[in-house]
Amino acid sequence: MSSEQRPILSVRDLKTYFFLDEGTVKAVDGVSFDVYPGQVVGIVGESGCGKSVTVRSVLRIVEKPGRIVAGEIFFRPRKGNGRLLEGSQDGYVDLARLDAQGREMRAIRGAEIALIPQEPMAAFSPVHTIGDQIMETILLHQAVNEEEARRLGIERLREVGIPNPEQRMEAYSWELSGGLRQRAMIAMALSCHPTLLIADEPTTAIDVTTQAQVLNLLRSLQQQHNMSIIFITHDLGVIAQIAEYVLVMYLGRLMETGPVVDIFHHPLHPYTRALLKSIPSVYTRSRTFLPTIEGSIPHPFNRPPGCPFHPRCSQFTAGICDQKTPLLQPVNEQQSVSCFLYHRRAEED
Amino acid sequence: MVLGPDAATRISPAHEAPLKIDDQASEIMIAPSEGAEAFYVAPNWKLVWWRFKKHRLALVSSVILMFIAIVALAPGFFSTQDPNATNAKELFIPIQTLHFFDEGRLRPFVYAVVGQRNPKTLRMEWQIDQSKKIPLRFFARGYEYKILGLITTRIHLLGPASPEEGERIHLLGTDRLGRDQWSRLMHGSQVSLSIGLLAVFLSIILGILLGGISGYFGGTVDLIIQRLIEILQSLPPIPIWMALTAALPRDWSVERVYFAITVILSLIGWTTLAREVRGRFLALREEDFVVAARLSGCSQGRIIFRHMLPTFASHIIAASTLAIPVMIINETFLSFLGLGLRPPAISWGVLLQEAQNLQSIVLAPWLLLPGLAVIITVLALNLLGDGLRDAADPYH
């Protein structure tokens, strides 16, 4: 198999728990997925579904009292990053085994895997210029001098469509508008040509016209650099516009995975189906009642036993769904679903 | 379903009819257990208490403070001697360690001390005489005192079993006038704590009044009060206190000086609290639930007293708790410099005055012990304040 067909990231049965005084929150509870080179994977889910914690686990930036308790995060670094691969036979490192603050992880974070956070205002330091911060990232990961780093920084700013990049290098983040700030954030994330870009709700805090600009930009950059992107959002519209492959999460587990067209046009899991039906769209007839999902997302301490969605599911079977937790299983050539309507495989214990 | 222009036609007809709203349509809470229901109906103070309970240090501090408060309420009961009684024959007696158990039985005693004048320095030197035990008893009879100025009694928590034979004990030694330091420390706590409390109380009244006016009305009033606070805060406090206290007439009674000091301390202290109150008022005025109350037709009074005050009451309590130790320190400091309370008043600051020179520290290091009392009290109050502050807003 050529390396192009092998995933760049392969997450296996990842479990990240938060240990609080009140109890344990299983924020991510057995999640497995692959990201292939040049692929845009969208993770969609509502609050508390664990989508953010999943990518934070990949980046190894889960805050205390959270901890990865099980699972593997196999990542395939670039060939040049050889030292990382000592002892590895197939070219993968297990990020879950690395020291979160260690040298290996720091060599990957920012350089090989970069993050675009939700709030660019919080991600930039207000006391350093945009240029300084971009140059710092470049100098940290690339063997270049300051002059060269500056040139690269200006190039990145120009690439993301910031007007007058030379002047913007001297600007502070709070001097920029929301849209420009998010662009600068993208420039910083791209400064070391990462192979995997993680975008954590990058358009949630900005307006719809600016969101369109940012989505267009990400799409074109992805094609130019042939990057892989993991795109997190709760907005199904955004997912439909940008993702190739979609993971639907609910309460720390994957409900359904598949190519974007199948997920939207041929959803299988009752949650995916209900979610798609319940969102209003500009194409639905005005002033009609929307089909709804009953109830609300349970509090993480009150996680129901069995399938996490069963208390709100219209097709739940008593005695099965509330007792056993279904595994994510392929049900056709494209899609995998964790639901007993399609298979019988349950988590053992 | 939402896909494409034709999707609308696919919405099932059942949903075009008005939805019947009943409990099924409402959001179902997952199995509310007994404990959960208690949490759901818990008013604010309960949530604050539950949060506060988790703060171990604050909890321990509040127990310690409770003891200190009891002592401050009835210092005479815990004393063993009249705190103002001088005794020229018992100068600088060292600490007499308290022993609770004698030969395995609960029978408190101290060893007697015997004095011998050093022929060279002509100074009295005290030795513990291990052969002579002075038996003690609980609820012993001693000198007459009043509890809170009301109840006259002679009962003390601990005292020599046979005082009539002239036996006396000095648990923390004596000072240069032969006064019993333990008893003086007990009495000092009353003045030091109450000055802190009273000064903070006055500050709160001033702070809430002026901060509230400033925050609620805004405009010119706010401008004037804020500038006044800025000017007051920019004055160096120590020279101001010194000037003010120096201006107090020498012939004022102990009580009048006490109140004057309290007022002086709170005159500076209110500014911080006023700022706190104003800030909360400004923030709260814009809060959605306050706007909602206004739109529901609530009067100004109702908005302030039903919605705004309860919301920041817990913050004010926390801020005040943190202000008390500052006041205690200030009083101690003023009295230590001789500018605050003056003998015969007893406060921790006045006691520390005795330890002002090197000679007494070297010869009678126990005279520094009131400092320890100040440290423990201030630390406990700070930790309690921290705990209260963290618990003040239990709704994240």
Place this chain on the structure above:
Amino acid sequence: MKHTTRDERTLLEVKHLKKHFPIRKGFLRRLVGQVKAVDGVSFYINEGETLGLVGESGCGKTTTARCILRALDPTAGQILFRTASGQVVDLATLPENELRPLRREMQMIFQDPFASLNPRMNLLDIVGEPLLVIEGIKSRKERAERVAEILRLVGLRPEYMQRFPHAFSGGQRQRIVIARALALHPRLVVADEPVSALDVSVQAQVLNLMMELQQRLNLTYLFVAHDLSVVKHICNRVAVMYVGKLVETAPTDELFYHPKHPYTEALMSAVPVADPRIRSAMIPLEGDVPSPANPPPGCYFHPRCRYAVDICSQEAPNLEEIEDNHFVACHRAHELKLRGIGG
């Protein structure tokens, strides 16, 4: 003074509403400028209808909503409201004591269901407060009965009455907010982004509830939102705001399928469609929204408008009714052929 509205069906008519916030600086807080958050907005709402007010953050839609309910005092303009007795009053100039009896006729639903409920009051006190202060129902028992009725109306169990807001999820809290707003059977309800803080799966519940209650109680909604899908779904007519001014007002389908203002067109094309097969060609809108403290001359949209001509940078266009019920503020409204959704 006697006021008249557009016609008998008009419940609310806003005329040339302005709200300017002073910018003050320095030790003595001198006035150095003004943020024209709302700058001459006019629209009307008929009884029983839902008017959507859309725009991007900072466009002044929330300020407009708050001025109408006099949560803020407007700088200028008229807010004409037809009371239950048929009389037309100008809310903009009414003193607080005359406003208070009218509060029962107009209520508000807030965006953040966590901030808009006093955490120190239980449901009985929250929902019962308007009953106490406006209707003057002193008996707690009587209030409890009324509150139970209202809670049932919004789909909450009356048994929850003793609970505090922290016991409820976001969607349930929004039901409580709606219950409080409906306690006095208002005629006008101003909803400021009522579903944007809710989870996707809960939004539909609240939207359905609002529509259901509208039918049952003959409510009139002013629905402020930034999410065009939601607005399209719930509104009869839509008004689009940009930097403190209205740019277009039209019946919902008319506006979405035949927009007449370039900003509306750009806004529509930017909405991500939940269909991967339609990867829409978004009309790129260059640049950023100007600051309402320092707007450009002429039409505020001209620096970003791809149809702009000379006059656009010189003269501000007026909001004109170019077709029945379709108001547009654009110099080129008659000649432009713009693309709506699906177009």
